[in-house]
Amino acid sequence: MEVAEKEILQNVILRKVGKYVIRRCTLEDLPDVIAINWAALPEHYSDSFFEDRLRESPETFLVAESEDGKIAGYIMCRVEYGFSHLRRYGLARKGHIVSVAVLEEHRRFGIGRALVEEAIKGLKQRGCSEVYLEVRVSNEPAIRLYKELDFQTSTVHHGYYRDGENAYLMSRSI
Numbered sequence: 824m825e826v827a828e829k830e831i832l833q834n835v836i837l838r839k840v841g842k843y844v845i846r847r848c849t850l851e852d853l854p855d856v857i858a859i860n861w862a863a864l865p866e867h868y869s870d871s872f873f874e875d876r877l878r879e880s881p882e883t884f885l886v887a888e889s890e891d892g893k894i895a896g897y898i899m900c901r902v903e904y905g906f907s908h909l910r911r912y913g914l915a916r917k918g919h920i921v922s923v924a925v926l927e928e929h930r931r932f933g934i935g936r937a938l939v940e941e942a943i944k945g946l947k948q949r950g951c952s953e954v955y956l957e958v959r960v961s962n963e964p965a966i967r968l969y970k971e972l973d974f975q976t977s978t979v980h981h982g983y984y985r986d987g988e989n990a991y992l993m994s995r996s997i
């Protein structure tokens with residue numbers, strides 16, 4: 824068995840947040856993660872995309888699990904190499920927060936913040952010096968969360984989403 828596969832099966836617990844635990848996602852969690860993605864966000868991906876992200880970077884694909892064993896939220900990231908969003912010139916190893924969501928009934932308990940914070944720790948372990956994400960300009964709850972976690976708007980992507988809405992590209996160093 825490959826190392827990454829072992830880590831996926833290890834079910835590593837990172838933090839407790841009230842009655843939830845933040846832990847690494849496992850392959851078994853993916854159907855629940857995909858269901859949350861469909862319930863909470865208009866941007867969806869193929870099953871294999873989720874699986875690839877998990878195999879590639881298990882330290883940055885996390886879930887929140889409630890006391891009764893239900894998955895309440897997830898965060899999925901990707902490690903990339905390319906132009907820095909923080910420095911004018913130069914390349915950087917960047918963490919990309921591809922998708923993060925919490926089921927509506929589990930919101931405002933600190934899960935979103937904990938998922939982003941723990942994913943950032945994982946990205947740092949993977950050698951990233953910065954982290955970025957795209958967010959709809961109308962998504963005030965998420966923008967507020969990211970600003971509280973010291974993300975700053977680097978640029979606006981016009982017509983980034985399929986429905987034509989603009990995105991803020993937000994980033995911070997880690």
Ligand SMILES: CC(C)(COP(=O)(O)OP(=O)(O)OC[C@H]1O[C@@H](n2cnc3c(N)ncnc32)[C@H](O)[C@@H]1OP(=O)(O)O)[C@@H](O)C(=O)NCCC(=O)NCCS
Pocket residue numbers: 863864923924925926929930931932933934935936937956957958959962963964965967968969971
């Ligand atoms: C954005 C999201 C992940 C936040 O998850 P959450 O678990 O509710 O977030 P937290 O409880 O950790 O909130 C942290 C802070 O974010 C801000 N925030 C979160 N939801 C908010 C809301 N509805 N209105 C205003 N501020 C909000 C607050 O500052 C909050 O701190 P506080 O509760 O101490 O005031 C969640 O609302 C969600 O899943 N939304 C739909 C999917 C989505 O938009 N994902 C992001 C795409 S870029």
